[in-house]
């Protein structure tokens with residue numbers, strides 16, 4: 744299996760270009776991040792070039808985090824801000840040749856929120872297409888993100904059908920979906936055609952993947968049997984605060 748270091752959680756005390764180099768030294772095959780916007784895109788691009796790593800993905804800006812925003816794209820009345828965040832992500836991603844953009848839904852519920860999310864995702868997909876960028880949506884668990892608009896894979900599947908764009912896919916985060924739904928292996932197999940990226944962490948602690956209730960040896964053997972060969976996102980919070988990548992050797 745190949746792994747992508749999620750630099751939102753790993754080496755997140757370092758400037759992004761430095762974190763990319765540290766991920767390379769630790770043996771990761773790719774990198775991904777959350778919100779890279781404070782870092783100069785040329786410096787990030789140079790670090791990617793120097794290490795030969797690809798940036799798999801980044802997130803749209805969350806909005807005003809001091810007011811509790813966690814994404815904007817499903818919030819009726821905030822379409823202008825949501826689309827500005829999508830535009831910003833596309834410009835940054837295309838500068839550093841990132842493959843995917845996770846469009847964050849935010850806190851909302853109901854039919855109007857669903858319609859807003861679908862409209863914004865269609866906008867994002869159409870803008871991203873010319874840059875060969877895939878748009879991702881990700882269900883988040885209701886403990887970490889109570890009242891987040893997107894919470895289950897069934898809801899994501901329904902949204903993807905309604906969005907009806909081939910470059911919009913599901914980010915299957917095993918950590919969130921184990922908490923919300925379980926049945927991870929059957930779910931991965933069934934949803935494989937709409938999966939754009941997979942992320943892992945232990946459950947429930949969200950720390951190093953080889954601890955906790957999910958058996959990743961078993962899950963990876965199933966993914967291998969399904970022919971999945973893309974790098975898997977190691978999106979975990981290091982248990983002791985400093986990154987120990989020795990778990991990579993187990994896989």
Ligand SMILES: O=C(O)[C@H](O)C(=O)CO
Nearest residue numbers: 777802845881916942978
């Ligand atoms: O928290 C996660 O799982 C994410 O992947 C993310 O993008 C930030 O919320």
Ligand SMILES: [Mg+2]
Nearest residue numbers: 881916942978
């Ligand atoms: Mg995730």
